[in-house]
Amino acid sequence: MNKQQLLFVIDSLDCAGAEKSLVTLLSLLNYSKYSVDLVLFAHGKVLEELVPKEVNIIKPLEYTRFANLKINDAIVYSFKNRNIKNLIARAKYSYRIRRGKYSNAQKARIFWESVANVFEENPKHYDVAISYAQGIPTFYVADKVIAKKKYAWVNVSYRLNRMDKEFQKRFYDQFDKIVAVSDSTKEIFLETFPEFLNRMEVIFDINNPDLILNMAQMGSNYEDEFKGIRILTIGRLAHQKGYDVALDACKKLKERGINFRWYALGKGPLQQELEKYIRENELTEHFILLGVKANPYPYIKNADIYVQTSRFEGFGLAIAEARMLNVPIVSTRFDAVYTQMIHEKNGLVVNMNGEEVSNAILTLITDNTLRSSIIQYLEKEKKGNIEEIQRFYQLIG
Incomplete structure (x- = not known):
């Protein structure tokens, strides 16, 4: 029997929600039926080691290799090979991106306009060709891939301005189906693109509890021998994740004399800004940036409270992972939060400000009855959703 030829495309396999979801999906595929290629625009990230050996990770694309050269090496390479197209494209993107602050959607458009x-x-x-994230993977699958069927994943709730809506519409027009990772993500996408209603599907990010439970037993976690309350947040150090709210909540907890440490797993463009705030507000012993860990699960398992201060999420995979490890959760009220959270059952859901987040954390610290009730609920609630793989199989035929 001839295997079905599948292509997945994603920006990278850095340690983030969509990336972990893809790795989990790949781990569940039946490779007796499918031959799978994977295109990445950045290589060498932490989750690549978890990709099944059956998956063919395509070597870096020519422009990807060129873009990683130091500028002097890129100039020498271009003239030596008598090909300056890549250099012109790189210079065009670099010039345009430095002219202002842009959203992720705007950055993706500027990149593709410059280098496509x-x-x-x-x-x-x-x-079947699948762009497993919006932006550049979607543009690439639409423009550069030949496939009988094309599917575009949308895994973040985001709204577009008129220019980006018009730009992206011509790419989504080329897809047979558009897959949102939650009902709210679908609704928000349709606010921008109501014309795609009949092409929309919902397939939740897949999380495998057995994999997570096993990985939670492996590797290192907190090494500071701290004996107080451990709070954990996971997410890119970016505006979306609401670290300003987390730091404000941290400051308020310190002012109340709580014995705690708040750890953050992630990296991103706000790192220096966050470090400055931490220093200036004397939070160096209370809010600790740990960087990225390939295996975050021992950190989740050994936390007392997991906190998600996101402004928006497509699904909230880190919340699902904390639930699977029975860690009480405090979350802000972002669009998709009630896909998973039941207030005062598996955690607390509050408004997006430091006062309410700190109050909720304090409640979980001081109200032993509520905390015990939440943990008991977490222990009994359904774990994971590997049955979503069947919906994936139905989608691709």
């Missing part, structure tokens, strides 16, 4: 003409087309013909 130098990206080589994928030479293979696929049965």
